[in-house]
Amino acid sequence: MACAKISHPSSHRSFGALLWALLLVVCTAPAARAFDTVVLDAGHGDFDRGAAIGYVYEKHLALDTTRRVEELLKKAGLKVIMTRSRxxxxxxxxxxxxxxRYGNAIFVSIHYNYNRGGSGSGVETYHYSTKSYTLAAYIQAYLVQRTSMSNRGVKHASFHVIRETTRNPAVLVECGFVSNSTERGRMMTGEFRKRIAEGIAQGIVSYKKAN
Ligand SMILES: [Zn+2]
Incomplete structure (x- = not known):
């Protein structure tokens, strides 16, 4: 199917916008690939707190969110490997x-963001290799749809874990800014982390179905 350039809809929060975003992905990106295993990587851990404001540490937020994604993916019938569960x-x-380590796998690293001054807001998903773009786009679209967070888009960056995971599609998700007091307030609630996890899991499952 030939696909024309499509202008972005006025609202990025509606279900219609999600469909537009996914149509763009399907039209322009490399095909999704078969997999049965998801490697989930909760960012940071132990002495490496990641972003931290007061007693809110990224390492805890990331681990809790990743465990929720793990549970949802297992319910969807996927095998899940955690780089850390503690x-x-x-x-x-x-x-x-x-x-x-695994063939037929994808790699998803889960983080929360930080910027000086606290003005940064929204969610973004990073890829490094071209073959990882489609996975990033699916996760980003569902994450925005599920949380109504502002859409910072799919971005390219040379973060170690996604650059060096060469065997499989690999992405890194930034689930909002610890440094933003409004977003920090939301991410301290289980309800928000549940929505984040649902968005990531739905993105992964939809990417798999698109294959
Ligand atoms: Zn991080």
């Missing part, structure tokens, strides 16, 4: 090594 530190090469 508050431990795993060096970045060790995380990428797990991402490269």
């Amino acid at each position: 508050d431990v530190f795993i060096p970045l090469p060790g995380r990428a090594a797990v991402g490269n």
Whole structure:
């Protein structure tokens, strides 16, 4: 099917916008690929707190969110491998090594964001390799739809874990800004982290179905 350029709809929060976003992905991106295993990587751990404001630490938010994604994906019939299930530190090469250990797998690293001044807001999903773009776009679209967070888009970056996970599609999700007091207030609630997890899991499951 030939696809023309499509202008972005006025609202990025509606279900219609989600469909537009996914249509763009289907039209322009490399095909999704078969997989039965999801490697989930909760960012940071132990002495590496990640973004931290007061007693709110990214390492805790990321682990809780990742566990919720794990549960949802298992319910959907996928195998899940966690790089960490506890508050431990795993060096970045060790995380990428797990991402490269399995064939027929994808790798999803889960983080929360930080910027100086606290003005940053919204969610964004990073890819490094071209083959990872479609997975990033699916996760980003469902994450925005499920949470109504502002859409910072799909971005390219050379973060270690997604650059060095070469065997499989690999993405890194930033689920909102710890440094933004409004977003921090939301992410301290289980209800918000549940929605984040649902968005990520729905993105993964839809990416799989699109294959
Ligand atoms: Zn992080």
